[in-house]
Amino acid sequence: xxxxxxxxxxxxxxxxxxxxxxxxxxxxxxxxxxxxxxxxxxxxxxxxxxxxxxxxxxxxxxxxxxxxxxxxxxxxxxxxxxxxxxxxxxxxxxxxxxxxxxxxxxxxxxxxxxxxxxxxxxxxx
Numbered sequence: 673x674x675x676x677x678x679x680x681x682x683x684x685x686x687x688x689x690x691x692x693x694x695x696x697x698x699x700x701x702x703x704x705x706x707x708x709x710x711x712x713x714x715x716x717x718x719x720x721x722x723x724x725x726x727x728x729x730x731x732x733x734x735x736x737x738x739x740x741x742x743x744x745x746x747x748x749x750x751x752x753x754x755x756x757x758x759x760x761x762x763x764x765x766x767x768x769x770x771x772x773x774x775x776x777x778x779x780x781x782x783x784x785x786x787x788x789x790x791x792x793x794x795x796x797x
Contacts, residue, residue: 683699683702685698685702686698686702689745692744692745692747692748693745693746693747693748694746694747695744696732696736696740696743696744696745696746696748696749697736697740697744700729700732700733700736703725703729703772703776704729706725706776706779707722707725707726710722710725710779713782714793717793717797721775721778721779724771724775725775727768728769728771728772728775729768729772731763731764731765732746732749732765732768732772735753735765736749736765749765749766750766750769753765753766754766782796
C-alpha cells in the first residue's frame with residue numbers, strides 16, 4: 673500500500689471557498705493524482721475505469737480553461753451550464769463531473785474493501 677504515499681495532491685487538502693465552493697484547479701489536480709494509483713492497482717483490470725476517469729477530468733478541464741477566472745469553482749461551471757441549458761447535454765462538464773463523482777465513489781468503495789482485508793480483486797470490485 674506504500675504507493676498511496678506518492679499522491680501529493682489530496683482532496684482533503686483542498687480549501688473550500690465559503691460561498692463559491694470547490695476550487696476547480698485543485699480538484700482537477702487531485703483527480704489527476706489518482707491516475708497513477710489506478711495503474712498500480714491493476715493496469716488491465718482498471719483500464720476501463722482509468723479511461724473513463726481521465727476522459728471526465730479532461731472534459732471538466734476543457735471547460736475550465738475556456739475561462740479560468742469565471743470557472744474557478746466547480747459550482748460556477750455547473751451553474752453556468754444549467755443557466756445556458758447545456759448541463760444535461762452529452763459531454764458537458766456537468767455530466768463529466770457527475771460521472772467523475774461516481775468513479776471516485778466506486779474507487780473509494782473498492783479501496784475500503786481492500787483495506788478491510790479483501791484479497792480477491794473481483795470480490796472487492
